[in-house]
Ligand SMILES: Cc1cc2nc3c(=O)[nH]c(=O)nc-3n(C[C@H](O)[C@H](O)[C@H](O)COP(=O)(O)OP(=O)(O)OC[C@H]3O[C@@H](n4cnc5c(N)ncnc54)[C@H](O)[C@@H]3O)c2cc1C
Ligand code: SF4
């Protein structure tokens with residue numbers, strides 16, 4: 105007998121979805137979170153596509169900060185491409201209030217029957233007779249618990265991956281180094297997200313502005329350490345000075361986003377990784393909330409099947425790998441390749457492309473779709489990218 | 495001797511430096527970044543990754 109069927113490490117969107125799914129399937133599940141407050145500090149720009157998001161949760165105004173209908177992209181010399189929903193009032197995305205949203209998801213897990221512990225870190229892991237002995241430090245007290253399965257939803261800094269022997273180390277061209285300011289007293293349209301691309305702004309990444317209500321916005325940057333010779337904060341400060349000199353910064357967000365593309369496997373004996381721990385973020389957009397939720401759900405389903413069969417081996421858990429691969433894994437692979445091509449474009453090419461394209465309608469917000477549109481205008485690039493356009 | 499130093503006034507405890515360390519030489523204990531000097535090879539990966547410029551090799 106083990107103390108639990110499943111222990112989920114990390115209460116971000118991935119971990120909470122996993123714990124909720126396990127609990128709904130009737131498993132004995134514990135969700136642990138090392139922070140004392142779930143959702144804080146935030147490490148996110150909080151944007152999600154509406155359609156996929158609504159497959160998981162009923163939107164609630166308590167944690168929807170903005171509804172987005174348009175996107176504007178700027179090239180280094182200021183050429184604009186504007187994407188708009190087919191009709192006004194037809195929002196394509198949301199900007200969340202993750203402090204509240206993450207907590208809401210953890211509560212859904214708790215209400216479904218999961219036990220939840222905050223200020224509780226996983227600190228060690230050992231396999232023993234087909235199950236796992238997990239060391240936790242809960243409010244300062246060390247304790248060992250046994251479990252059949254560990255779901256590692258422990259984010260970009262995942263230790264579960266390392267303990268399980270799954271190498272997810274990111275190289276310097278596989279991570280975006282990010283800083284974001286929540287700014288107020290600046291001008292923007294509250295239904296529009298804004299992007300600035302090109303090396304001038306953000307070597308190997310981009311700058312974004314996502315509205316949070318009418319009066320404040322997340323203004324942030326991601327840069328690729330292999331391409332940037334200064335820290336992310338330097339580029340963001342320069343941008344803010346030039347574009348929003350009178351704005352006030354009321355919050356600072358810092359983080360790393362994996363842009364590695366799909367890893368070979370997110371499972372080992374007794375262990376599954378979900379979300380940022382499994383590098384499930386999109387290499388082009390850096391978006392990871394929805395993939396983390398999808399992966400959490402799939403890991404939860406797989407855990408319930410494993411417990412039913414009494415088989416927690418890597419070979420049984422491989423079905424979880426197949427599930428995320430078949431869903432968003434192919435997109436991760438493809439967008440990683442597309443990103444590698446985009447990183448080669450110099451600023452004058454971005455200017456030329458943006459000048460050529462102008463404004464266009466969007467059904468569902470998709471930066472990938474835009475990238476493809478841009479390349480269509482440039483036959484030489486088109487040839488280079490033919491595999492993505494079929 | 496050279497070692498890696500964390501400027502705790504700059505560090506935003508984001509964990510990016512941990513994701514790029516091949517040597518398991520760092521760990522984020524809630525908001526406190528630990529560096530394990532016995533494992534650290536001063537490879538500079540984390541120094542280049544830190545968004546806040548909070549890491550530095552010092553004598
Ligand atoms: C600046 C920035 C902007 C972003 N913008 C967007 C965006 O606009 N849209 C989008 O979709 N995505 C965005 N992302 C990515 C998104 O934030 C992540 O993909 C998402 O949070 C992943 O969810 P997760 O559940 O996998 O991990 P996290 O949300 O990172 O949760 C992991 C949790 O595990 C906990 N933990 C870690 N180790 C332990 C341990 N040993 N014991 C217990 N608990 C532990 C952590 O404290 C944390 O709460 C952004 C990221 C950054 C950094
Ligand atoms: S990357 Fe920098 S800010 Fe983030 S935890 Fe490491 S030292 Fe701190």
Ligand code: SF4
Pocket residue numbers: 498514515516517518519520529533534535536537538539540541
């Ligand atoms: S310098 Fe290299 S080995 Fe040392 S902590 Fe940073 S990444 Fe790890």
